Amino acid sequence: MAGQRHASGGGGRRIVIVGGGPTAVAALTHLRSVSGIGEVTIASRNEIGLTEPFSPSGSRLICNTSLDVTSLDPDGPSDLLRYLAGRGWPVHREDFVPRHLVGSYARERYLAARDAMSRAGVRIRHERDEVRSVAGEPGAYRLTLTSGRVLPAGDVLLCTGGGGPFVPPALREHVGSPGVTVLPASPAELRAVPAGTRVLLLGSKLSAVDTALLLCPRGCRVVMASPSGQLPAVRTRLTRQPDHGFAARWQDRAGWAAETDIRRTVRELLRAARAGADGPSGIVPGRRLHALERLRAETERAAAGKVPWQDLVAEVIDAMNTVLPHWPAHDRERFLALHREAVSRYVSAIPERNARLLLHYADAGLLSLAGLCPERIDHEPGGSWRVKWQDGSASRFDHVVSAAGHRRPAHTVTASGELRLGQAPVPEGSPVRIGAGLRLERGAGRPPERIWALGSASWPVFPVVNYLRAAAQHARCVARQLAEENQA
Numbered sequence: 172m173a174g175q176r177h178a179s180g181g182g183g184r185r186i187v188i189v190g191g192g193p194t195a196v197a198a199l200t201h202l203r204s205v206s207g208i209g210e211v212t213i214a215s216r217n218e219i220g221l222t223e224p225f226s227p228s229g230s231r232l233i234c235n236t237s238l239d240v241t242s243l244d245p246d247g248p249s250d251l252l253r254y255l256a257g258r259g260w261p262v263h264r265e266d267f268v269p270r271h272l273v274g275s276y277a278r279e280r281y282l283a284a285r286d287a288m289s290r291a292g293v294r295i296r297h298e299r300d301e302v303r304s305v306a307g308e309p310g311a312y313r314l315t316l317t318s319g320r321v322l323p324a325g326d327v328l329l330c331t332g333g334g335g336p337f338v339p340p341a342l343r344e345h346v347g348s349p350g351v352t353v354l355p356a357s358p359a360e361l362r363a364v365p366a367g368t369r370v371l372l373l374g375s376k377l378s379a380v381d382t383a384l385l386l387c388p389r390g391c392r393v394v395m396a397s398p399s400g401q402l403p404a405v406r407t408r409l410t411r412q413p414d415h416g417f418a419a420r421w422q423d424r425a426g427w428a429a430e431t432d433i434r435r436t437v438r439e440l441l442r443a444a445r446a447g448a449d450g451p452s453g454i455v456p457g458r459r460l461h462a463l464e465r466l467r468a469e470t471e472r473a474a475a476g477k478v479p480w481q482d483l484v485a486e487v488i489d490a491m492n493t494v495l496p497h498w499p500a501h502d503r504e505r506f507l508a509l510h511r512e513a514v515s516r517y518v519s520a521i522p523e524r525n526a527r528l529l530l531h532y533a534d535a536g537l538l539s540l541a542g543l544c545p546e547r548i549d550h551e552p553g554g555s556w557r558v559k560w561q562d563g564s565a566s567r568f569d570h571v572v573s574a575a576g577h578r579r580p581a582h583t584v585t586a587s588g589e590l591r592l593g594q595a596p597v598p599e600g601s602p603v604r605i606g607a608g609l610r611l612e613r614g615a616g617r618p619p620e621r622i623w624a625l626g627s628a629s630w631p632v633f634p635v636v637n638y639l640r641a642a643a644q645h646a647r648c649v650a651r652q653l654a655e656e657n658q659a
Contacts, residue, residue, distance in 0.1 A: 182209035182210070184207055184208045184209055184210075184325050185209055185212075185324055185325045185326070186202065186208060186212070186324065186327075187211075187212045187214060187302070187312075187314055187322055187328070188211065188212070188214070188328045189214050189314075189327065189328065189330060189331055189592070190215055190329070190330035190332065190628075191213055191214075191215025191216075191217050191219040191297075191330075192220070192277075192330065192332060193220065193222070193243075193277045193626075193639055193642060194330040194332070194625050194642040194645070195213055195215065195219060195220075195330040196219065196220045196243065196278075196280055196281045196284070197243045197330075197626070197639070197642045197646035198328045198330055198625055198646045198649065198650075199211065199213070199281060199284045199288075199295075200243050201643075201646040201647050201649070202284075202288070202646075202653075203284055203287060204650055205654050205657070206654070206657055207657050209294065210293065210294040210295075210296065211288070211293060211295050211296070212295075212297075212322060212324075213295075213296070213298065214298045214301065214302050214314070214316065215297070215298075215299070215301075216299055216301060218278070219281050219297060220274065220278035220279075220280070220281040221277070221278050223357045223358070224270060224355075225270045225271060225273045225277065226271060226357075226358075227271045227274075231384065232270050232381055232384065232385070233267045233268060233522060233524065233525070234269075234270055235267070235377055235409075235519070235521055235525075236409045236638045236639070236640075237266060237267060237408045237409045237410050238262060238263070238264050238265070238266050238267075238268060239252070239265065239409070239410040239411055239485075240409055240410065240411065240485055240638060240639070241268075241273060241639045241640065242639060242643060243276075243277070243639065243643050244643060245640050245643040245644045245647060248264075250280075251268075251276050252264055254280075255268065260272075264410055265407070265410055267522040267524065298316070298322065300317055300318050300320070301316060302314045302315070302316060302592055303316065303317055303591070303592060304591050305590040305592070305622065306587075306588070306589045306590070309618050309620050309621045310326075310621055311323075312324045312325070312327055312622070325621060326621045326622075326653070327621065327622040327623070328622075328623050328649060329582075329592070329622065329623065329624045329625065329628045330625050330626055330628060330642075331580065331627075331628045332626070333577040333578075333579075333580060333627040333636075333637075334577050334578040334579050335578055335581065336354055336355065336575070336576075336577060336578070337575050337576045337577060337578050338575065339373050339544070339545070339573065341544075341545045341546065341547055341548045342373065342545075342571060342573055345548060345550060348550060350550075350554055350556065350571065351571050351572075351573070352364065352572045352573070353572075354572070354573060354574045355378075356572075358385055361386060362385065362389070364391060364572070365570070366389040366390050366391065367389070367391065367392075368391055368392075368568075369392045369394070369568045369569050369570075370386055370392065370394070370568060370570045370571070371394055371396065371545070371548075371566075371571045372386075372395045372572050372574060373396055373397065373545070373571070373572065373573045373574060373575050374395070374396075374573065374575040375395050375396075375399065375400070375401060375402055375462070375540065376403060376515065376574075376576060378574040379395055379397070379574040379575075380403065380525060380529065381574075382574045383395065383529065383532070383538055384525060384528055384529070387532040387535075387537045387538055390537070391537065391570075392536070392537055392538075393532075393537060393538050393539075394539050394540070394541055394566070395539070395540045395541065396541035396543065396544055397575070399512055400462055400540065400542050400543070401465070401512065402462050402463075402465070402466050402529070402540075403515070404469055404516045404517050404520040404521075405466065405469040405470050405472075405478070405520060405521060405522075405523055405526040406478055406481040406484075406520040406521070406523070407474075407476070407478065407522070408481060408482075409481065409520075410482070411485045411486070412482045412483070412485065412486065414486060415483070415486060417486055417487060418486075418489060418490035418493040418494060461542070462540045463529075463530070463539075463540060466526055466529060467530055470523060470530060473523040480517060484517060484520070488518060488638075488641070491634050492633045492634065492635055492636075492641060492644070495507075495632075495633070495634055496605075496606075496607040496632050496633055497607045500632075503631070503632070503634070507634055519637070543560050543562060544561055545558045545559065545560060546559050546560060546561050547559040548571065555567050555568065555569055556569070556570075556571050577627075579631055580627070580629075580630065582602070582603040582611070583601065583602060583603065584601050584602075584603055584613045584614060590603065590611070590613060590622070601614070605629055606632075607632075608652065609623045609624055609629055609645055609648060609649060610622065610623055611623070611624060623645075623649045623652075625642060625645040625646060625649065626641065626642035629645065633645075
């Protein structure tokens with residue numbers, strides 16, 4: 172077919188990587204192993220590898236994952252560990268390192284891959300623009316940029332991150348107003364919040380914790396509010412351990428679609444997370460403790476080494492990402508909804524260091540948790556914000572920050588077959604499906620697409636995607652598919 176000739180004949184494959192963060196770097200580094208590539212274009216407004224969360228401006232923040240699973244190579248010893256040790260950093264596989272080091276690592280690995288592929292005759296281009304839509308047929312795509320220019324591509328790798336921010340209903344009418352910051356925001360934007368002000372922080376998960384750790388040192392008095400009213404659990408490491416065979420056992424049961432079978436699999440996951448090893452699980456009973464009391468108790472258990480559940484998390488993540496993509500969407504979503512809070516607390520736990528910082532700011536009177544959500548937020552004369560809580564009480568704040576998480580990636584197929592990236596669904600369109608092999612599916616009866624979603628762009632089909640090893644696994648998966656095609 173003409174499309175196939177365009178993809179792999181002539182001057183070799185023409186690949187476009189959409190996005191320029193660590194996932195895009197992972198994609199390029201794994202493409203080094205694929206022969207027959209003529210050109211790779213990376214479409215990103217920013218410098219490749221140096222996205223804002225991993226820039227020097229966020230140097231106060233550390234990663235929430237250990238070095239062992241923060242690597243562009245998903246197998247063997249951590250490549251980031253090797254990179255840092257080679258530059259004189261005294262590091263261990265369990266360490267949580269400053270995020271700017273991950274940015275430096277991604278940037279250097281990108282430059283190395285670019286130079287090596289260039290020496291091998293592959294043209295590497297950086298297109299400083301964003302891709303808005305993809306049209307055409309597999310192997311002969313046309314990517315439209317925000318500037319109106321069109322890029323041709325035989326293969327497309329979407330490394331765009333998650334969807335847009337989720338903004339709680341009470342704040343939506345005020346987005347863009349002075350005194351309102353919606354994440355994702357750069358550390359520099361958060362540092363623009365006036366020091367010493369009273370801040371309402373919507374959210375209590377990882378992004379909200381990071382935000383509090385940037386605001387409280389500046390004397391801001393931060394009140395966190397979220398539907399769960401709970402903070403993440405506390406761990407001292409996230410590392411790979413000997414395999415318990417979860418993925419193989421769950422895969423045997425993945426064909427069971429009945430509700431009872433889903434519940435049985437859920438119970439096994441949580442039973443494994445709670446048992447862990449001989450002795451206490453290290454899980455502190457939840458709702459009868461205030462969130463900060465629970466944080467204090469879990470921090471002390473972490474300091475005493477009494478958190479055996481943490482050594483199962485990496486395998487649980489891999490098992491979920493191996494098995495759940497093969498389930499029907501409604502079964503997968505039911506699975507995640509059944510135990511969303513439990514999975515998010517332990518999979519997305521925080522390092523003990525961050526937990527101690529939160530407690531320090533709470534003890535200093537700079538951090539508190541509301542325990543309920545705003546019912547209404549109104550802008551008052553003079554620039555302050557009046558918050559009416561669900562119990563009828565009211566409070567005033569100088570600034571509001573939304574760190575309530577992300578929506579699922581918004582990719583829509585129009586009636587004509589055009590793929591719209593990161594935009595609100597169009598009336599005549601339909602959502603994009605992502606297969607277990609990461610390929611996008613634009614509709615029944617179409618030939619297999621040559622568009623793949625990697626990293627956070629694959630959520631929620633792949634349920635845990637917010638750490639570098641998952642992106643590296645996806646990059647390896649796509650590279651293997653391309654290499655296998657060369658051998659066919």
